[in-house]
Amino acid sequence: MTTDVTTDAGTDPEADRIRSLVRPDAVHGSLYTDPAVYARELERIWYTTWVYVGHTSEVPEADDYVRKTIGPQQVVMTRDKTGAIHVLHNRCSHRGNLVCDADRGNAGSFRCPYHGWTFANTGDLLGFPFNQGYGGSSARDRLPGLAAAPRVEVYRGFVFASLAAEGPTLREHLGPAAERLDRLCALSPAGEVELTAGWVRHEVTANWKMLVENETDGYHPQFVHSSIFSISGSGIGALYSDKSTAVTRALGGGHTENDLSPEFRRLGVPMGWAGTPETKIPDYVAAMRAAHGTGKADEIMIDGSPHVMIFPNLFVAEIQLFQIQPIAVDRTVQHVTAIQFKDAPDLNRRLVTQCVGSVGPAGMLLADDAEMYERNQRGVAARHPEWLDLSRGLQRERVDDDGFTIGTATDETSMRAMWAHYLELMA
Amino acid sequence: MGPDVVANEFATVAVSVDDRGNGTRLRLEDRRTGTVRYLDALELESIVWAPEEWMRALLDPSRHRWRDADRGPAQESLPESRPEPPT
Numbered sequence: 058m059t060t061d062v063t064t065d066a067g068t069d070p071e072a073d074r075i076r077s078l079v080r081p082d083a084v085h086g087s088l089y090t091d092p093a094v095y096a097r098e099l100e101r102i103w104y105t106t107w108v109y110v111g112h113t114s115e116v117p118e119a120d121d122y123v124r125k126t127i128g129p130q131q132v133v134m135t136r137d138k139t140g141a142i143h144v145l146h147n148r149c150s151h152r153g154n155l156v157c158d159a160d161r162g163n164a165g166s167f168r169c170p171y172h173g174w175t176f177a178n179t180g181d182l183l184g185f186p187f188n189q190g191y192g193g194s195s196a197r198d199r200l201p202g203l204a205a206a207p208r209v210e211v212y213r214g215f216v217f218a219s220l221a222a223e224g225p226t227l228r229e230h231l232g233p234a235a236e237r238l239d240r241l242c243a244l245s246p247a248g249e250v251e252l253t254a255g256w257v258r259h260e261v262t263a264n265w266k267m268l269v270e271n272e273t274d275g276y277h278p279q280f281v282h283s284s285i286f287s288i289s290g291s292g293i294g295a296l297y298s299d300k301s302t303a304v305t306r307a308l309g310g311g312h313t314e315n316d317l318s319p320e321f322r323r324l325g326v327p328m329g330w331a332g333t334p335e336t337k338i339p340d341y342v343a344a345m346r347a348a349h350g351t352g353k354a355d356e357i358m359i360d361g362s363p364h365v366m367i368f369p370n371l372f373v374a375e376i377q378l379f380q381i382q383p384i385a386v387d388r389t390v391q392h393v394t395a396i397q398f399k400d401a402p403d404l405n406r407r408l409v410t411q412c413v414g415s416v417g418p419a420g421m422l423l424a425d426d427a428e429m430y431e432r433n434q435r436g437v438a439a440r441h442p443e444w445l446d447l448s449r450g451l452q453r454e455r456v457d458d459d460g461f462t463i464g465t466a467t468d469e470t471s472m473r474a475m476w477a478h479y480l481e482l483m484a
Numbered sequence: 485m486g487p488d489v490v491a492n493e494f495a496t497v498a499v500s501v502d503d504r505g506n507g508t509r510l511r512l513e514d515r516r517t518g519t520v521r522y523l524d525a526l527e528l529e530s531i532v533w534a535p536e537e538w539m540r541a542l543l544d545p546s547r548h549r550w551r552d553a554d555r556g557p558a559q560e561s562l563p564e565s566r567p568e569p570p571t
């Protein structure tokens with residue numbers, strides 16, 4: 058795995074200090090609460106590595122735009138008249154005003170409401186009022202436009218940006234996690250995901266890493282989510298146990314997954330992973346078999362959707378997608394949507410209904426987790442014990458046939474992998 | 485039925501086909517100021533065929549509404565004084 062930053066140990070006291078706060082089996086509580094650590098995370102992680110910004114299906118037509126974020130940074134993701142995708146800082150090049158206020162819209166150009174500076178959706182400065190004050194229209198050539206993210210790349214419709222001009226390619230950054238996005242897209246008869254169901258913006262008073270760690274923590278579901286599992290009749294909860302053949306896997310680059318597919322294969326029922334019998338979604342099943350042939354289609358529908366945390370901010374949880382946005386050391390926003398699959402209307406209707414129950418405004422799954430995040434943030438503020446334990450399953454960790462480190466469904470293999478990558482970036 | 489409205493966070497313009505003259509024309513009304521401009525078929529066709537650079541130049545505020553005083557009147561498409569016919 059390529060690293061973004063060479064180690065600063067020995068030359069940078071702050072790097073040495075941060076290294077001293079992460080052990081193979083424990084992390085220090087101050088990593089969740091120290092503003093200096095957070096400031097360094099913004100520079101070393103959020104403004105350096107590839108960060109998930111949005112999906113091309115959110116700007117389907119020429120001149121569509123959506124407001125997005127890269128950590129606390131406000132950006133606008135646009136599709137220009139030629140179809141190209143841009144990620145622009147949402148900051149007027151004149152006096153720094155927020156240029157776009159609407160969450161989404163269609164506009165080939167943006168006019169700042171403060172003094173009327175006008176920009177193309179590529180970022181180019183088109184003009185400004187009363188240009189004699191700048192010596193005439195030729196000033197346009199020397200004054201800056203909207204700043205663009207130095208690097209923008211798209212994988213299977215997922216748009217990522219890096220605010221660093223140089224570094225690994227997106228494909229290098231994703232590594233084996235890319236195959237998990239392939240697995241997700243394969244569940245569409247057309248091979249494409251569409252993020253068109255709308256977003257819930259869910260803010261918690263907790264450090265962003267609490268969320269990242271929790272996303273592939275298979276130890277908590279049977280406790281935290283027991284109520285939604287019991288009323289929905291879901292069999293998923295039982296898969297997060299030591300009797301399960303499911304595994305927790307470190308994919309490299311800080312990316313991690315809970316791979317439940319061994320259990321879904323044991324079950325052997327198409328769409329069993331979604332708890333949806335094929336009689337309820339006949340059009341979808343027929344479209345999949347027409348697209349792939351029955352054998353391959355059933356294999357895809359049995360294996361199901363991934364449960365993968367792509368570091369630092371894209372979490373695909375089978376049927377829903379979370380974008381994690383830190384806005385302060387102890388404040389994080391989760392932007393959540395129901396995943397929709399192209400050319401799968403009957404499945405999509407069910408997925409929206411399921412997501413309303415899990416992560417909607419009154420959904421139970423996200424509310425359960427949010428309560429734990431906020432309690433956790435309040436808890437780590439206590440001074441003792443200073444360390445959080447990360448040792449679960451360390452003694453039974455092993456390497457699978459593909460060379461990945463794996464643990465059982467409830468082991469903390471994923472957290473240890475995240476922290477190892479964190480140190481590569483931070484210190 | 486009222487006119488269609490094309491709007492985003494930057495501008496709001498009412499659009500309708502007007503047939504009070506001897507032929508049809510497009511009526512555009514800037515809803516934020518009440519200012520109106522009519523475009524006939526040939527003007528519209530010319531916009532369809534206009535180079536992109538021409539459209540970009542049009543979006544420079546200093547070219548029209550917010551031009552310096554010595555560069556011409558701020559507004560050449562005047563507010564309508566004629567009452568709307570009953571619909």
